[in-house]
Amino acid sequence: MTTATAAPTATGLAPFSPPGTADHAAATAAYQLAEPVDPVAATTARSVQDVVDAVGAAARSGLPLRVSTTGHAAGRTGPLAGSLLLRPLLDGPVRVDPRTRTARIPAGRTWGEVLPEVLPHGLTALHGSSPTVGVVGYLLGGGVSFYGRRYGLAANAVRSLTLVLADGRVVEASADEHPELFWALRGGGGGFGVVVEAEVELLPVHAVVTGRAVWDVADAARLAPVWQAWTRTAPPEVSTSLRVLDLPPLPGLPASLAGRRALVLDGAVTATTAADLPAARRTAEDLLGPLRALAAPVEDTWAPAPPGALAHVHLDPPDPVAFRSGTALVGELDDADWPELLDAAAGLVSLELRQLGGAIARPPNAGGVVDRFAAPLLHYAVGPAGAATSERLAAVREVLRPHLTGRTAPGFVDRPDQPQRSYDDETRARVEGVRLAVDPGGLFAGDVAVVRDRVRGEGRG
Ligand SMILES: Cc1cc2nc3c(=O)[nH]c(=O)nc-3n(C[C@H](O)[C@H](O)[C@H](O)COP(=O)(O)OP(=O)(O)OC[C@H]3O[C@@H](n4cnc5c(N)ncnc54)[C@H](O)[C@@H]3O)c2cc1C
Structure with a gap:
C-alpha cells in the first residue's frame, strides 16, 4: 500500500x-x-x-x-x-x-x-x-x-x-x-x-474524422429525426452531438454561427490505425450523406484530422461565463417532439443531445460507481444565468418528460437543486x-x- x-x-x-x-x-x-x-x-x-x-x-x-x-x-x-x-x-x-x-x-x-x-x-x-x-x-x-x-x-x-x-x-x-x-x-x-x-x-488513435456541419434552424425538425434514426445502428467508432446553437455575434465565431440560430452536428469517427481511415471516412459519409441530401449545410468542415483537433471542434466558450444548465439521461425522442423542443429552447444558447450507447452503455469488469450510462442520449441545455433561462430549461424538460430515464450524468450537473x-x-x-x-x-x-x-x-x- x-x-x-x-x-x-x-x-x-x-x-x-x-x-x-x-x-x-x-x-x-x-x-x-x-x-x-x-x-x-x-x-x-x-x-x-x-x-x-x-x-x-x-x-x-x-x-x-x-x-x-x-x-x-x-x-x-x-x-x-x-x-x-x-x-x-x-x-x-x-x-x-x-x-x-x-x-x-x-x-x-x-x-x-x-x-x-x-x-x-x-x-x-x-x-x-x-x-x-x-x-x-x-x-x-x-x-x-x-x-x-x-x-x-x-x-x-x-x-x-x-x-x-x-x-x-x-x-x-x-x-x-x-x-x-x-x-x-x-x-x-x-x-x-x-x-x-x-x-x-x-x-492509440491515428486520426479522427471530425468537424462541424451547420444548417439553418428552419431545417432542424426535418434533420434531427434522421440523425436519431442513424444513431440506432451507428458503429461504436463514431460519437456525435446534435445541438441547436443560438450564439451572439461574437468575434472569432464562424460566420455560420455568429448571431444566428442553427442546427450543428459535430463529433468524431475514430481511426485507431492508418488502415482504419477509409472506413472512418465511410462512416462519416453514412451519417452526413443523407442529411446533406435533405438540406444543404451552410457550413460543413467534416474531414480527417489529427486527434488534437477534437478538443476544439465543439466550440465550448473558453472564457468564464455566467450560465445555467439543465441535463438528463434520456430515451429516444419521438419525431413529433422536435418542433416543440425547438420552441421550448428558444432563447437558450445551446440545446444538445449527445449520442451515447456503444461502450458507454457497457460496464467494464472493475468500474467505479458510475461506469456506464444505459440511456441512448444525454440532454444538456445552457443559457445565460437568469430567470428567463431557468424558465426555458424547465420548458425543455417538460417536453422531454416522457423520455426521462430518472438518471443523470453526474459530471453535467451544475446546481444542487437540479434533479x-x-x-x-x-x-x-x-x-x-x-x-x-x-x-x-x-x-x-x-x-x-x-x-x-x-x-x-x-x-x-
Ligand atoms: C463548457 C463545458 C463543457 C463540458 N464538457 C464536458 C464533456 O464533454 N464531457 C463531460 O463528461 N463533462 C463535460 N463538462 C462537465 C465537466 O466535466 C464537469 O463540470 C467537471 O466537474 C469539471 O471539473 P473541473 O475540475 O474543471 O471543475 P471544478 O468546478 O473545479 O470541480 C468540480 C468538482 O470536482 C471536484 N474536484 C475537482 N478537482 C478536484 C481535486 N483535485 N480533488 C478532489 N475533488 C476535485 C470537486 O468536488 C468540485 O466541486 C463540461 C462542462 C462545461 C462547463
Missing part, C-alpha cells in the same frame, strides 16, 4: 488567505460566474505537502473544506460561504509512459494542457469537448468523450487516484490499493479528499459508507454533490 504521513505545519487559517489578497483571488477564480465564490479564506496548493498542510489547517480550524480546480461546476455543491477553499494546482510534469500507454497527471491540469504532452507519443486521452475543463473533476464525474462509444466512460480508464485524506494521509487508490475508495471516487459525488494525481490509460440521480439507494448507501470511513468528521461534507431522491414522475431510480 502506498501510504505516507506528513505532519501539518500551518497554524490558524494559514496557509489559507483572506479575501482581498492575491492568493485568495487566484484560488477563487472560477469558470462559472453565476455563483458567488466567497469562502472565508482560500489558497492554491502547488505541492502534495501544500495540500497536506491545507487539509491539516482546515481540520484544526473546524471549518469545512471545499475543493475547486477550474470552477466549471462551481455551483454544483452549494454555497461556499463559511467554508475554506483549496485549489489544487500542482507543479510537476505530466508523465507519459508510451510503453504502458498511461499518463500520470498532477491535479490542476486541464485537458488542453495535457493533450500536448500525450499527442507527440501517438496517443490521446478520453478527454471531453472542452479543453478548459479540469482533468480530475471530469474524471470524478464519469467523463463523456467523443471517443466514448468506442472506449467507454473516461472514469473507467483511470488506473489510480492519489489523494490526501481528511487525516492528512496520502494514499493511492487503485484496483489493488483501497479498492472500495477507488470505486467510490469514480462517480460518487466528491467529498472523499483532495486528489493530487490521476493515472489514466491513453488511447439528479446517478445510482440506486443501495449503491448510495455503499458510497456513503466509504465517505464515512475516510472522512468521519465530515471535513469534506460540503464538497458532496447532493444525490436527490427520485423526482416525481421522472422515472424509477
